[in-house]
Amino acid sequence: MAADVRRLAATRGDLFDFIVVGAGSAGAALAGRLAEAARWHVLLLEAGGDPPEESLVPSLSSRLLHSQYDWSFSTESDHYSSQAQRGGALPLAQGKMLGGTSSLNDMVYVRGNPEDYKQWPMGWDWQTVLPYFLKSENMTDQNLLNDTNYASYHSDAGPMKVSTTDSNDSKFEELLEYMADIGMKTLLDINGPEQLGASKRYFTQSEPPSVRSSTAQSFLSPIADRKNLFVLKQAYVSKIIINEDNMALGVQAIVNKATLDFFTTKEVIICAGAINTPKILIASGIGPKNDVELLGVQLKSDLPVGSELLDHIVIPLVFTKDSDLDKNVSYPMASDINSTPTVHGFISSDSGTQPDFQVISSFLPKSSGLGYDLFYNKFNYAENIAKSVNNSNSEKDLVVFDIVLLHPASTGYVRIKDTSKSTKPKIYTGYFTKEEDFDSFRTGINLVLNITNTTSFGGVNSSLVKLGLPQCSNFDFLSDDYWRCYILNMGRTAYDLAGTCAMGKVVDSDLKVIGINKLRVVDASVVPSLPSGNINAPVIMIAERAASMIKQCYI
Incomplete structure (x- = not known):
């Protein structure tokens, strides 16, 4: 500090x-x-x-x-959900x-x-x-502060710095095009008058060179x-x-x-x-x-x-695309995973104004090593999954779409084993204990899969990466049974x-x-x-x- x-x-x-x-x-x-x-x-x-x-x-x-x-x-492994995580626990x-x-x-x-x-x-x-x-909030982006549509939604007088990134603009624009293809209008900021749409992300950090504003x-x-x-x-x-x-x-x-x-x-x-x-x-x-009484404590x-216990659940979809790396642009390597070009957006599956999904799209350049680092080290997936992502990333650029279910019906719980300092609570996510969460994710996945039929994404020879997921090997790839298995096993926490x-x-x-x-x-x-x-x-x-x-x- x-x-x-x-x-x-x-x-x-x-x-x-x-x-x-x-x-x-x-x-x-x-x-x-x-x-x-x-x-x-x-x-x-x-x-x-x-x-x-x-x-x-x-x-x-x-x-x-x-x-x-x-x-x-x-979390405690329930031997049901999130089994693609190492040890079946998040x-x-x-x-x-x-x-x-x-x-x-x-x-x-x-x-x-x-x-x-x-x-x-x-x-x-x-x-x-x-x-x-x-x-x-102490917003540092003058574009927002000077825009008449956004100014009233932001402040530059608070103690906590908020800014956007200065990473490669061309890749941001490309990712925003992909988001537009699945129905998200491009916004200057999703914390403004509209939330349904896509924009660059804003962070609790100072302007570049960035310093965290905890x-x-x-x-x-x-x-x-x-x-x-x-x-x-x-x-x-x-x-x-x-x-x-x-x-x-x-x-x-x-x-x-x-x-x-x-x-x-x-x-x-x-x-x-x-x-x-x-x-x-x-x-x-x-x-x-x-x-309380089981612990011998007076009620x-x-x-x-x-x-x-509430949490947002995340399902990733990984696509390859033809490499178009600009050698004049500096891309992040595995040690700088948080700096890879990323945009996010919010979309509703109906005509409402409250979004059902947050979609986060990230660009992983060919041979960057980011695919393995992201899936193994950051997201805790099993090594065979991380390797299948890395193998695809060694040959082509990748675009990862993280689909976040914003309002899951399933809930978990926390239980206390004893009151000692060294004993951690038992945490049960409850993921997919309600059937409607499967249905919701199928809707979200279909929205993203439609991107392969669009001009901007389909025109770069894109394809969905088949991950090394042994739990789903008995099902035909892309069948209804496969997707149900994929959703159940690949679901991970958004840490919310x-x-x-x-x-x-x-x-x-x-x-x-x-x-x-x-x-x-x-x-x-x-x-x-x-x-x-x-x-x-x-x-x-x-x-x-x-x-x-x-x-x-x-x-």
């Missing part, structure tokens, strides 16, 4: 106005905003430490996966450092569609939440010297301290092998994410009655904590985990935990239904709105 934040000299029994647990996408932003009130003493507890220098460099972020900076969660990257997942993700900045927020509780509609998106970098570093904000790193919160009147008094944390209690005069706010927040709540007696509030402490079920519309006083949850777990797109920007918006709510309560 550009500037370290103050480390608290941990003292048992210290008293604060607010205790924020988790310095991730939501927690760092929330703590930074609460500390704007100079008279409030805010304690921010983070299980990890400072992000390394690699976190700031977008092309190096993959080095942080499965390291000390990643919680390294993994690795779930979640940042364990200041900034949390915003310090290691792909930084894609997408707010979702206005229709999404009609499904959220009252007070979370699009017109209400848009100002909180704008509050954090919530730690954006909300904490600039106020490193503020005397009312205390940040305690390497502090694992094991439970919330709740009295007999169901009032949150503080938290218990493990710091340097010592167990320390910290207390609050106003509120405890849990921002530990869709996986860790359920663990903390259940360990504190808040959760399903049977789950405080019987709530469906850990239920209805949410919903395990949803509004209306575990917390109310003010994010207060039902049945417990002085306790809120502010993170992805409160999301009641998935927005159309990557979840990082909506999570930061939730933190901005929560900060405003809290200030209105106490100021």
Whole structure:
């Protein structure tokens, strides 16, 4: 980080106005905003430490996966879905450092569609939440800021830099043509007045040469010297301290092998994410009655904590095309996988304004090595699949279309085995437990397959790559049975985990935990239904709105 934040000299029994647990996408932003009130003493507890220098460099972020900076969660194999993943389990990257997942993700900045927020509780509609998106944003693209159609949808006054990439423009234009061929109009930005269409992607990073703009970098570093904000790193919160009147008094944390209690005069706010927040709540007696009592914990509030885990599901389609490499253009190699030309778009399968699919198209130049790196290292597919992609990539350019199901019917759940620090929660995705998700993906796949019949893509001798998928070897290639098998086995996570402490079920519309006083949850777990797109920007918006709510309560 550009500037370290103050480390608290941990003292048992210290008293604060607010205790924020988790310095991730939501927690760092929330703590930074609460500390704007100079008279409030805010304690921010983070299980990890400072992000390394690699976190700031977008092309190096993959080095942080499965390291000390990643919680390294993994799903339980259900021997049913995602069996093309190594071990049949999905690795779930979640940042364990200041900034949390915003310090290691792909930084894609997408707010979702206005229709999404009609499904959220009252007070979370699009017109209400848009100002909180704008509050954090510092858009650096002058084309958007100066365009009369887009200017009101963006801000350059917030702390978090948002910009687009400066990669090879000709390949961007080519990819946008392909997206247009499957029904997506070209937009300047999908975070503007229209979401149905395709555009270059925007990222939470500064203008080139790009530097990541995590919530730690954006909300904490600039106020490193503020005397009312205390940040305690390497502090694992094991439970919330709740009295007999169901009032949150503080938290218990493990710091340097010592167990320390910290207390609050106003509120405890849990921002530990869709996986860790359920663990903390259940360990504190808040959760399903049977789950809590099986752990030998006194029940405080019987709530469906850990239920209805939400995630966007991704299916890739890989196409070859004739190579037309321009030797005067510098293309990324395998070590720079995040810089490959990529566009994304949103499309509806009917006449509605809410998209059903996000389609991400990426260009992998011939002999780049990106095919293997992408499918094996980044997406965790089995080696035979990565090799089949690499073999095609060694001979031809590839275009990869990732089809993202934005509103799957299937949900998963998180279960807590025990409350010890070293025991990870059990995570079940629930992918394709609802039949309609198969039908939805067939629609999405057919939309993309139609591209081979178009002039721009079909004219370059394109063909669909048959991946090395032994689970589907008994089915005729491209048959209905083959596609069902392909969908079931190739489905992977978009890392948009949410919903395990949803509004209306575990917390109310003010994010207060039902049945417990002085306790809120502010993170992805409160999301009641998935927005159309990557979840990082909506999570930061939730933190901005929560900060405003809290200030209105106490100021």
